[in-house]
Amino acid sequence: MLGLDADQLRADMNRLLAFLFHQGILDEQFLQLQQLQDENSPNFVSEVVNIYFHESEKLLRNLRSLLTMDRELLSFDKIGIHLNQFIGSSSSIGAQRVRNICVAFRAASDNNNRTGCLRSLEVLEHEHCILKNKLHELFQIEQQILLAAAVRYPVLN
Amino acid sequence: MGMAADSEFHVLAVDDSIIDRKVIERLLKTSSYQVTTVDSGSKALEFLGLREDDGINPNTPSVSPNNHREVEVNLVITDYCMPGMTDYGLLKKIKESSSLKNIPVVIMSSENVPSRISRCLEEGAEEFLLKPVKLSDLKKLRPHMLRTKIKSHNGKQEPEELGMPDEKIGFPSPKQEEQQQQQPQSKNNKRKAMEEDVSPERTRPRLNGITTMV
Numbered sequence: 001m002l003g004l005d006a007d008q009l010r011a012d013m014n015r016l017l018a019f020l021f022h023q024g025i026l027d028e029q030f031l032q033l034q035q036l037q038d039e040n041s042p043n044f045v046s047e048v049v050n051i052y053f054h055e056s057e058k059l060l061r062n063l064r065s066l067l068t069m070d071r072e073l074l075s076f077d078k079i080g081i082h083l084n085q086f087i088g089s090s091s092s093i094g095a096q097r098v099r100n101i102c103v104a105f106r107a108a109s110d111n112n113n114r115t116g117c118l119r120s121l122e123v124l125e126h127e128h129c130i131l132k133n134k135l136h137e138l139f140q141i142e143q144q145i146l147l148a149a150a151v152r153y154p155v156l157n
Numbered sequence: 158m159g160m161a162a163d164s165e166f167h168v169l170a171v172d173d174s175i176i177d178r179k180v181i182e183r184l185l186k187t188s189s190y191q192v193t194t195v196d197s198g199s200k201a202l203e204f205l206g207l208r209e210d211d212g213i214n215p216n217t218p219s220v221s222p223n224n225h226r227e228v229e230v231n232l233v234i235t236d237y238c239m240p241g242m243t244d245y246g247l248l249k250k251i252k253e254s255s256s257l258k259n260i261p262v263v264i265m266s267s268e269n270v271p272s273r274i275s276r277c278l279e280e281g282a283e284e285f286l287l288k289p290v291k292l293s294d295l296k297k298l299r300p301h302m303l304r305t306k307i308k309s310h311n312g313k314q315e316p317e318e319l320g321m322p323d324e325k326i327g328f329p330s331p332k333q334e335e336q337q338q339q340q341p342q343s344k345n346n347k348r349k350a351m352e353e354d355v356s357p358e359r360t361r362p363r364l365n366g367i368t369t370m371v
């Protein structure tokens with residue numbers, strides 16, 4: 001055996017998904033994305049997620065540099081704009097926990113609270129990292145399931 | 158579950174977020190609509206033929222807008238707030254245009270602000286959808302597109318299901334041009350069980366599978 005037991009892998013995937021939903025890392029919007037994936041658009045979820053991380057990494061970099069500026073140059077408005085985008089995208093892929101942290105971050109920004117913002121950014125970077133790792137893991141298992149399905153063994157009677 | 162009639166409908170989706178564009182495109186295609194996505198209100202107007210210049214829009218695969226709109230758009234679905242155009246901007250421009258004002262416009266927004274919702278509906282939007290938009294939300298779109306088809310094609314429609322806009326807060330002035338639907342067909346399990354209940358007191362006619370109010 002090559003260790004590509006499709007049933008085992010599917011169980012792993014379901015367990016991981018259950019964990020992610022239970023922890024509130026993902027919400028039902030992610031399920032909606034999965035429902036939109038079909039033979040016409042077989043990689044839809046991973047495509048959307050890749051676009052998301054491409055964008056979110058840029059947003060995080062920008063937020064970091066905006067917040068490390070000198071106080072006189074610090075623009076909470078710009079931070080707010082970035083966060084609105086971050087909230088929107090996170091919401092669209094079902095990244096609930098990341099989204100909620102952004103909302104708290106935005107509240108700190110609305111209050112011109114630089115310390116609060118910095119703290120939020122740390123938490124956000126951390127959660128974002130977790131999300132990325134978990135989704136990467138999810139897609140890896142998915143790939144393995146596809147591989148397992150593609151492997152044919154001759155049945156000897 | 159694509160119905161053959163749906164592929165006749167062409168939706169223009171407007172959103173500055175690339176993720177939301179991708180998702181709404183998939184939602185619409187899954188619902189068997191033809192889709193064009195653009196990332197700004199001005200590109201949307203260009204596509205609709207409101208501008209003179211022939212800007213090349215990378216999101217429109219096979220359309221070259223000249224002076225007239227060559228592709229019929231049956232519905233515009235747009236994000237509420239986009240940079241480059243004021244909040245109601247696109248909606249207003251469409252409703253102010255003699256050639257475009259009959260195109261139904263649906264607004265999407267990530268924020269549930271009642272005053273925003275009622276203002277959009279007052280300005281002529283047909284529906285207001287909260288993001289993230291779900292497949293079930295798209296059922297609300299069909300009746301609006303059917304209505305415009307009926308206007309232009311005078312009753313050759315065979316609608317299969319009509320949803321009800323039951324989450325609206327305000328109603329714009331009722332459209333008076335509806336005609337009798339032919340061939341009531343499948344049920345919509347979201348619909349409350351009313352067959353011929355058409356109340357003249359309602360400001361907006363209730364659409365069901367059998368009759369609509371004139």
